[in-house]
Amino acid sequence: MSGVTEKVIHAVEANGGTIVAFENCTVAKAVERLVDEEKADVYEALAEKYLDIGCACMSNNTSRFDLLDQMIDTYQVDEVLDMVLQSCHYMPLNQ
Numbered sequence: 001m002s003g004v005t006e007k008v009i010h011a012v013e014a015n016g017g018t019i020v021a022f023e024n025c026t027v028a029k030a031v032e033r034l035v036d037e038e039k040a041d042v043y044e045a046l047a048e049k050y051l052d053i054g055c056a057c058m059s060n061n062t063s064r065f066d067l068l069d070q071m072i073d074t075y076q077v078d079e080v081l082d083m084v085l086q087s088c089h090y091m092p093l094n095q
Helices: 003-014 028-032 042-051 062-075
Strands: none
Touching: 028 062
């Protein structure tokens, strides 16, 4: 994570908040869904896994929202903090 993100996390925690999970490009998104090892075509299985990673910039956000819903339930989240970093902007769901 970038220095700016670390500053935001520190500010939240310094004011009594607790960060319980990260949904970003290198944490939950990449590891939450496993490759289907039962699929006959290993390349298709790999493609399906990686093409379904919800990216705020490059893909439809349906799988991203599904992951967020799951994480909210799993970690019993009270609030979601959405940080938009420079050059990392979301694509609206209906585009």
